[in-house]
Structure formats: structure tokens, C-alpha cells
Amino acid sequence: MYSVTLESPADFAGWREAARGLLGAGIPPEAVSWHSPAEPAGLFAGPPPPDVPAQSAIPPVPRDFLEMAERAARHSDPERFALLYGLLWDARRAPGLLRTPTEPRMARLEAMARAVKRDAHKMHAFLRFREIDTPEGPRSVAWFEPEHHIVEAEAGFFQRRFAALRWSILTPRRCAHWDGAEIRFAEGARRADAPADDAAEDLWRTYFASIFNPARLKPDAMRAEMPKKYWKNLPEARIIPALMQGASGRVRAMLGQEPASQPQPPGPRRRRKD
Amino acid sequence: MDLRAKLALLADAAKYDASCASSGTEKRDSRAGGLGSTEGMGICHAYAPDGRCVSLLKVLLTNSCIFDCAYCINRKSSDVRRARFTVEELVRLTLAFYRRNYIEGLFLSSGIIRSSDYTMEQLIRVARTLREEHGFLGYIHLKTIPDAAPELLAEAGRWADRLSINIELPQVRSLKELAPEKDLAGIHGAMGNLSGHIAEAKEARRTPTRAAPPRFAPAGQSTQMIVGADDSDDRHILGTSDALYKKFGLKRVYYSGFSPIPDASAKLPPAPPPLLREHRLYQADWLLRFYGFETQEILAGGEGGMLDLELDPKLAWALKHRALFPLDLNRASREALLRIPGLGARNVDRILAARRYSSVRLADLARLRVPLKKVSPFILAPDHRPARGQLDSAGLRRQLLAPSAFAQAAKPRQLALDV
Known part of the structure; x- marks a missing residue:
């Protein structure tokens, strides 16, 4: 059994290089275990795989697959690298495999890539900066809890958007710091390391409460898109229970003290396309 | 009135506009200066308990209005409190929210004050100040006042990502009845004007020239129709949408189920339509645009010009x-x-x-x-x-x-x- 230890939990380039070597050396998936500093090999680590000639034959890999694989490699599933290598191994004999979205392992990989994409999207959406004064000037600091290994991949989004600010994104897995020149990554942090409040949050809650239409209460639809696990880090979420409790009274008042005549349908469990 | 009270009032007055889209515009980012980015995909920064996404700071510049549209909370004859943001207040609020990653940008609309031109100028000033003085690169959606001067519409398109003019009601008869100051021909005229500019700017972007192409609302234009405030059936509604898509190349038609408002006009129906009707219209709209269905085919699934509420x-x-x-x-x-x-x-x-x-x-x-x-x-x-x-x-x-x-x-x- 060989052990491959990658540089970081989402080290896709490292995985590609190792996979190329393993394929060249003809080492089957069941003879390899994959690790990263966050998922150490432990006591029973095997030796690293042998070095192989660089020009070893690699099956051609569709670009779509590579994109999906890179995303799936950020998933927190400890089997992600083994799954990827297994597919690559079998693709040597079954050229259509990596283009068959209905194949069970391909479907699993796609689900992983989708979960990572959603996690990234939720990070772009639900991360909230709080501004603090530091001796070097104002700094924007956010605390976010991603489900997968996405901080390195998504830091660029915040750099492109907030290049003019100086910011820090703290998460339990990794932290990213921007001072105007380059992004620096560091070890994970604790929630207590982030500021606890921001003066603008009151105004933001005022907005959130006012833009909500009490005549259309659909809490399931809200929770489907903004699951409760995110609420503890969203400054506006703390007023949601009060908004919901007050809704029917506000509607009755609008209708001139009449009770609401139209029962509201419950929201969908999951939104999807027909 | 302090800023917080204004915000409460002018956001409350803006929530009947369903659109909160922040997608489909050109790509921009702040690495060469400025604040903000747009990367094509819209981002919903929060969801309210009504299930709607909060993507933009959606407010009115003022809820004072010289029009008296029966379905509107801000109509002249309503006795709601009135307020008005200064340009400076709105700019500060937008930037403060944006820097904290609460929003993608601003959706600014307004009641009509003094004149259409004056109102349009005020909206443009907010967008221009954000872009020119603060290098704001986030998303801006401006509501367009239909009878504002063409050169004002042209300037709005320079600063905004999206422009919209609400068609309001599916039939001209209902518009006359419920929104007597609005004029369908004027609305169509303005939509045609915008669609001309949008197509021109798009064409210019495709043609490589040395001069920078004139920018005009790269995320296109949209509109909104109120469902259930008049007696129009789904045939009227979908027929109107289909015609608008074909004629003006609209990005979206939003359907807004008529919602009870405080101090409602007696011309309105006493109860709102089922929310499900709005949902079915959105589904039908998708079939029109992405599934190769014709309006008549979709309506054939229902009865008497109405979609089947029980089935998609x-x-x-x-x-x-x-x-x-x-x-x-x-x-x-x-x-x-x-x-x-x-x-x-x-x-x-x-x-x-x-x-x-x-x-x-x-x-x-x-x-x-x-x-x-x-x-x-x-x-x-x-x-x-x-x-x-x-x-x-x-x-x-x-x-x-x-x-x-x-x-x-x-x-x-x-x-x-x-x-």
C-alpha cells in the first residue's frame, strides 16, 4: 500500500501530478491511500509511490471532467482523491466513462462538485464583514464557516470585489488576509477572533425587516436557500423569528382588521425546475 | 426624520417590485481601482421570511407621488407617511452595505415628484455619483420613468446595469381604470427606445473599434405585471409577456401577485390572488423562453384561458x-x-x-x-x-x-x- 500526502486538503495540482505518476507506474487504485495535513496517514502509512518517467502515457481527459474534478477535490469527503483516481484508472479501458454523467461514480463526483459550488456560492452570499479600526487604518474582518475546503479557491472573489479594502476572512479551516498586494493564507481561527459587532448592522436589520412582505410568509422557501446553519453568523437572522410572529398581525391590520381570508400555501421543500 | 426611519419607510414602499436580479451584466472588478465586482452570476445575500431573495438595496428615492395608481401603496391619495432620501444619504448607505458584503448593489425606483424629467434626473444623479465619485462597480438597476426625455433615458443606461419600466397591467383597459395617469403607448415607446440603445451597445461591443463602445444597460431591461388586481386571465398575461419578449427583447417579465396594501383603494379586489397563480405564470414563462412552447400550447394545458393551478x-x-x-x-x-x-x-x-x-x-x-x-x-x-x-x-x-x-x-x- 502506497501513501500519497498532498500539500493541502484541496491540493488538486498535487493530486494530478501524483495520479500521473501512479498511472505511469501501473499502480491500481486499491494500492493507494490519499492524505493531506488535515487527513494524516497515521501509524500505518505506506511508502510514497515510486518515481516514474514524466512522459508516461495518460489517457486523454475531457476538459469538463477536469473542471468538475478540481471542484470536487475541495469537498470534505475523505474519499475524494481515491474516487478521482479510480475514475482515471478505469477510463484507460473505458474511454467514454468520464463523459457519462449517469455512471454511478460520475454521478457521485458531480454531486460533490455541486456541493462545493453551492458552498462557494453561499460564502460569496452570506459572508459578512465587520469594520474595525487598527493602527494601520480600517480593516474588514469576517467570520465564516464553510463546509468544504474552499477558502483558497474563493479568496480571489473577495480580492476582485474588495481590492481597495484591507480585509481578513477567518474560518475554522483556513484564514485569508488581504493587504492590497497579495492574499496571505494562514491556519484556521476561532469565532472569538473576529469582531462581535458593527455599527451598520442595525441599519441592515432595519432594511431586512422593511423589505420583507408579511402578506407572503414562506419560511420553507427561505430556509431552503438560507439554511439555519448559516443563521448564527448572519446579523439579520436574529430578527427572523420576530418578523414571522408579527406577520399575521401586520396583514390583518392592512386588510382593515379583517382576518387574512387567503390561507397561504406552504413553501416548497426544494425548488427545482420541471 | 432620521436615516433609519427613512430607510424603513422607503424600503417598505419598494418591496412590491419583485425583481431583485443582479445577474447577466458585464464582468467588472476592482483590481485596477474602484469598489466592487460583477461576475455574471447574481448573488442572493439573504432571504426574507417571504422566501424572496435580498440581492440589492431596493428602495425608493421618495415615496411622494403625483400619480394615483389604485394598486400602489404610494399613490397620491394614500395617507402613508412620506419621506425622501438625499442623494448623499443613498450613496453612503449603498457603499456601507456593499463594503460589508450585504448586497450586490442598488435597485433604485421612485415616486414621481414635480415631473417625470425631474424625477429621472434625481435617480440618475445617485447612479452617477456612485459610479463617478466613488468608483462603484457593483450592480445598479434603475427604474425608468416612461415619459422622461430620451436624453435622460440615454444617460440612465450609461450608469445602470439594468433598466426597467413596469407595464403594470396586462390590458390597456385596466391601466386606464387603475392607473389613469399612465399611458401604454408611452410605456411601449420608452421600451422601444431602450431596446434600441441596448441592441446598439451590444453590437458595438461585438465590433472591435478603437473607441470604447457606448455603454448601455448591459444587463438589459425588464418589466413587471401585477397579477390579480384586475380581471385579466392568464391568456391576457402570457400573451402580453410573449409580445413584450418578442418586440422589445426583454430579459424578464416579473409577475407580482397583487398584495394587500394598507389603505387600499375600493377599485381593487378585496382578496389577493392565490400565490400559486403567480408561480404557475413563472413556470409558463420559462416554457415560453427556454422550452420551445408557444403561448397557445401552454394555455391548452388549462381551461378557459387560465392555467391549471394544480399541475405545473x-x-x-x-x-x-x-x-x-x-x-x-x-x-x-x-x-x-x-x-x-x-x-x-x-x-x-x-x-x-x-x-x-x-x-x-x-x-x-x-x-x-x-x-x-x-x-x-x-x-x-x-x-x-x-x-x-x-x-x-x-x-x-x-x-x-x-x-x-x-x-x-x-x-x-x-x-x-x-x-
Whole structure:
């Protein structure tokens, strides 16, 4: 059994290089275990795989697959690298495999890539900066809890958007710091390391409460898109229970003290396309 | 009035505009200066308990208005409190929210004060200040006042990503009745004017020239129709949408179920329409734009010019065209696959990709998370054919209704899937 230890939990380039070597050396998936500093090999680590000639034959890999694989490699599933290598191994004999979205392992990989994409999207959406004064000037600091290994991949989004600010994104897995020149990554942090409040949050809650239409209460639809696990880090979420409790009274008042005549349908469990 | 009280009032007054889209504009970022970015995909930064996305700071500049539209909370004759933001206040608020990653940008609308031109100028000033003085690169949606001067519309397009003019009601008769100061010909004229500018700017972007192309609302224009405030049926509504899409190349028509407002006019119906009606209209709208359906076909799924509230419009259509089914999953064309209830465009493309290498089975559809109960009566696959007589049985409709989670799903998908 060989052990491959990658540089970081989402080290896709490292995985590609190792996979190329393993394929060249003809080492089957069941003879390899994959690790990263966050998922150490432990006591029973095997030796690293042998070095192989660089020009070893690699099956051609569709670009779509590579994109999906890179995303799936950020998933927190400890089997992600083994799954990827297994597919690559079998693709040597079954050229259509990596283009068959209905194949069970391909479907699993796609689900992983989708979960990572959603996690990234939720990070772009639900991360909230709080501004603090530091001796070097104002700094924007956010605390976010991603489900997968996405901080390195998504830091660029915040750099492109907030290049003019100086910011820090703290998460339990990794932290990213921007001072105007380059992004620096560091070890994970604790929630207590982030500021606890921001003066603008009151105004933001005022907005959130006012833009909500009490005549259309659909809490399931809200929770489907903004699951409760995110609420503890969203400054506006703390007023949601009060908004919901007050809704029917506000509607009755609008209708001139009449009770609401139209029962509201419950929201969908999951939104999807027909 | 302090800023917080103004914000409460002017956000409350803006929430009847359904659009909160922040997608589909040009790509920009702040690495060369400025603040903000747009990367094509819209971002919903929060969801309110009404299930709607909060993507933009959606407010009115003022809720004072010289118009008296019966369905509108801000109409002249309503006795709501009035307020007005200064340009400076709005700019500061937008930037403060944006820097903290609460929003994608600003959706600014306004009651009409003094004149259409004056109001439009005020809206433009906010957008221009954000862009020019603060290097703001986030998303800006400006509501356009239809009878404002053409040069004001042209300037609005320079600063905004999206412009919109609300058509308000599906029939000119209802507009006369409920919004007497509004004029359909004027609305169409302004939409035509915008669509001309949008097409021109798009063309200029495609043609490489040394001069920078004139920028004009790269995310296009949209509109909104109020559902259930008049007696228009779904035929009127979808017919109007279809015509607007074809004539003015609109990005979106939003349907806003008429919502009870404080101090309502006596001209309005006493009860709001079911939220489900709005949802069915959004589904039908998708079939029009992405599934190759014609308005008449969609309406044929319902009765008397109304969509079937109990079933989604594609399923309703299929149940009335059973002779076209079952379709062979491995032989049917893309167009035909798109007509199978329960199959969305993405999954149709996955099926087309998979069947180049091996035949696609019902079990494969399960892995693609296709609702099997809904598709299975309508398809043939190597491991599946519909039970004898199922497709012709009178009970099929009832069978497909049974779970009803779908029929209950009153949430329009306008936000996550906006294009």
C-alpha cells in the first residue's frame, strides 16, 4: 500500500501530478491511500509511490471532467482523491466513462462538485464583514464557516470585489488576509477572533425587516436557500423569528382588521425546475 | 426624520417590485481601482421570511407621488407617511452595505415628484455619483420613468446595469381604470427606445473599434405585471409577456401577485390572488423562453384561458396531449425530450451526453434526481415501459397530483435561475 500526502486538503495540482505518476507506474487504485495535513496517514502509512518517467502515457481527459474534478477535490469527503483516481484508472479501458454523467461514480463526483459550488456560492452570499479600526487604518474582518475546503479557491472573489479594502476572512479551516498586494493564507481561527459587532448592522436589520412582505410568509422557501446553519453568523437572522410572529398581525391590520381570508400555501421543500 | 426611519419607510414602499436580479451584466472588478465586482452570476445575500431573495438595496428615492395608481401603496391619495432620501444619504448607505458584503448593489425606483424629467434626473444623479465619485462597480438597476426625455433615458443606461419600466397591467383597459395617469403607448415607446440603445451597445461591443463602445444597460431591461388586481386571465398575461419578449427583447417579465396594501383603494379586489397563480405564470414563462412552447400550447394545458393551478404547466400540457407519448429516452430529439414532464433542460443535456456511450435507463434518471413518478408514464427506456393503459387512464391526473408538494410550491424561481 502506497501513501500519497498532498500539500493541502484541496491540493488538486498535487493530486494530478501524483495520479500521473501512479498511472505511469501501473499502480491500481486499491494500492493507494490519499492524505493531506488535515487527513494524516497515521501509524500505518505506506511508502510514497515510486518515481516514474514524466512522459508516461495518460489517457486523454475531457476538459469538463477536469473542471468538475478540481471542484470536487475541495469537498470534505475523505474519499475524494481515491474516487478521482479510480475514475482515471478505469477510463484507460473505458474511454467514454468520464463523459457519462449517469455512471454511478460520475454521478457521485458531480454531486460533490455541486456541493462545493453551492458552498462557494453561499460564502460569496452570506459572508459578512465587520469594520474595525487598527493602527494601520480600517480593516474588514469576517467570520465564516464553510463546509468544504474552499477558502483558497474563493479568496480571489473577495480580492476582485474588495481590492481597495484591507480585509481578513477567518474560518475554522483556513484564514485569508488581504493587504492590497497579495492574499496571505494562514491556519484556521476561532469565532472569538473576529469582531462581535458593527455599527451598520442595525441599519441592515432595519432594511431586512422593511423589505420583507408579511402578506407572503414562506419560511420553507427561505430556509431552503438560507439554511439555519448559516443563521448564527448572519446579523439579520436574529430578527427572523420576530418578523414571522408579527406577520399575521401586520396583514390583518392592512386588510382593515379583517382576518387574512387567503390561507397561504406552504413553501416548497426544494425548488427545482420541471 | 432620521436615516433609519427613512430607510424603513422607503424600503417598505419598494418591496412590491419583485425583481431583485443582479445577474447577466458585464464582468467588472476592482483590481485596477474602484469598489466592487460583477461576475455574471447574481448573488442572493439573504432571504426574507417571504422566501424572496435580498440581492440589492431596493428602495425608493421618495415615496411622494403625483400619480394615483389604485394598486400602489404610494399613490397620491394614500395617507402613508412620506419621506425622501438625499442623494448623499443613498450613496453612503449603498457603499456601507456593499463594503460589508450585504448586497450586490442598488435597485433604485421612485415616486414621481414635480415631473417625470425631474424625477429621472434625481435617480440618475445617485447612479452617477456612485459610479463617478466613488468608483462603484457593483450592480445598479434603475427604474425608468416612461415619459422622461430620451436624453435622460440615454444617460440612465450609461450608469445602470439594468433598466426597467413596469407595464403594470396586462390590458390597456385596466391601466386606464387603475392607473389613469399612465399611458401604454408611452410605456411601449420608452421600451422601444431602450431596446434600441441596448441592441446598439451590444453590437458595438461585438465590433472591435478603437473607441470604447457606448455603454448601455448591459444587463438589459425588464418589466413587471401585477397579477390579480384586475380581471385579466392568464391568456391576457402570457400573451402580453410573449409580445413584450418578442418586440422589445426583454430579459424578464416579473409577475407580482397583487398584495394587500394598507389603505387600499375600493377599485381593487378585496382578496389577493392565490400565490400559486403567480408561480404557475413563472413556470409558463420559462416554457415560453427556454422550452420551445408557444403561448397557445401552454394555455391548452388549462381551461378557459387560465392555467391549471394544480399541475405545473408542462405536465398539464402533456396530460392533454397523451398521444404524443411515451417517448423513447434514447431516440427522442432534444426538442421532444424537453416536452417530457419532470425533465429540465440540464437533465435533457445530460441524457443526450450519456446516450452517446450507452443507452440511458430509468435507473440513470434516478441518479440525476429526476422525479421518477412524474416522468415514468411518459417515457420508454430499456428497463421501463409505462404500465399498460396507464397513459390513457382517467386516473393518471389524480395519480400525479397525489404528492402535491409541487402544487404547493408557490415560490417563483425568478431569482436563482435568472438569466
